[in-house]
Amino acid sequence: MDFTFTDDQEMLRRTVREFAEQEIAPTMMEFDEKQEFPREIMAKVGELGLLGIIFPEEYGGAGLTYIDYVIAVEEISRVDGSIGIAVAAHNSLCSNHIYECASEEQKRRYLPKLTTGEWIGAWSLTEPTAGSDASGTRTQARRDGDDWVLNGSKTFTTHGAVGDLCVVFAVTDPSKGKHGISAFAVEKGTPGYRAGKKENKMGLRASDTSEVIMEDCRVGDDQLLGKPGEGFVDAMKVLDGGRISIAALALGMARGAYDAALKYATEREQFNKPIATFQAIQFMLADMATEIDAASLLINRAAWLKDRGMKVNRESAMAKLYASEVGVRVCDRALQIFGGYGYVKDFPVEKFYRDVKLCTIGEGTSEIQRLVIARDLLSRV
């Protein structure tokens, strides 16, 4: 067992940290206030190789590991969760669905555009009436000659409006329940495909979360990803990897809030002493640091298993459940340490506090993670 990162991983961490502090931090509040997706910053994230980090070089990717990916998402999110979720959704949902489930021809068609950041990827499973129970998908895909015709609407799609390619799930055989749901790659500009309402969110406001609407949207059979009827099963596999990145997103924000609170506690004086000398503040910092470390260990174990192609269903759910709940607790305590200054937008913890809450909801709520973990535990009895 080895708890150290390699020299290359330490260098990756330094590179991404510098990038995030220089290129993202100066304007992140502006984008947050305007609720605008920062396209130019995302292009730079792409130039750095972070939009294809886990994919082989033959598809234009950086060919790095899931551990490297966790480091990158964590360091970006330590500065800004909106870019963090953009990197996570693009890599481990859209691109990874194509990488893990598509044909070789489809991989060659789509991945080079995604891995370089020329295209932004979206992945659209959730519907207004099918959230935690995604098997209740109602969007339909009807066979028509050599094509498929899609009708229905999706909600809460990250990059639903700004995305260039969306992996969409639709029912192809209503008689087969969750084994009758298939995945399709739909390109922006396809007639009958459009974004609907853009959500006005409490946090991650520079990230685009929108409805996706399909009205007689015709796609070729060569846009069906994987076997017909296996889209839902593939989605669950993709989420096993995605959840590690949402855990890293939460961890990054927790670290950002903790670092800010630690510094503030040594600078802010009350009763003629730095507030860090009060045991109440020290205990909060100690709990925050301990929980951050524990979350990091769970995340890196899941990433390590994923890198070895081992089963990661329970471990990724544990990492996501724990790290997201820690993220919420740590950001809450950080805000408390800042007192009134934590409640205003001049310091970063107000934004972390709003942004981090998504992590207990997206890619399966905390309750659903517990179901996944319990199902695995009971299957071994």
Ligand SMILES: Cc1cc2nc3c(=O)[nH]c(=O)nc-3n(C[C@H](O)[C@H](O)[C@H](O)COP(=O)(O)OP(=O)(O)OC[C@H]3O[C@@H](n4cnc5c(N)ncnc54)[C@H](O)[C@@H]3O)c2cc1C
């Ligand atoms: C900012 C943002 C970005 C998102 N990005 C994407 C995306 O890119 N693609 C995508 O497909 N989706 C995306 N989502 C959707 C997200 O995955 C869903 O919101 C989530 O899965 C929960 O579904 P729901 O909102 O419909 O809640 P519901 O399923 O209605 O849940 C409501 C409550 O009931 C609880 N609950 C439900 N079922 C059970 C159960 N069996 N046992 C115990 N408790 C239960 C839940 O835990 C929750 O507390 C995004 C959501 C947000 C907010």
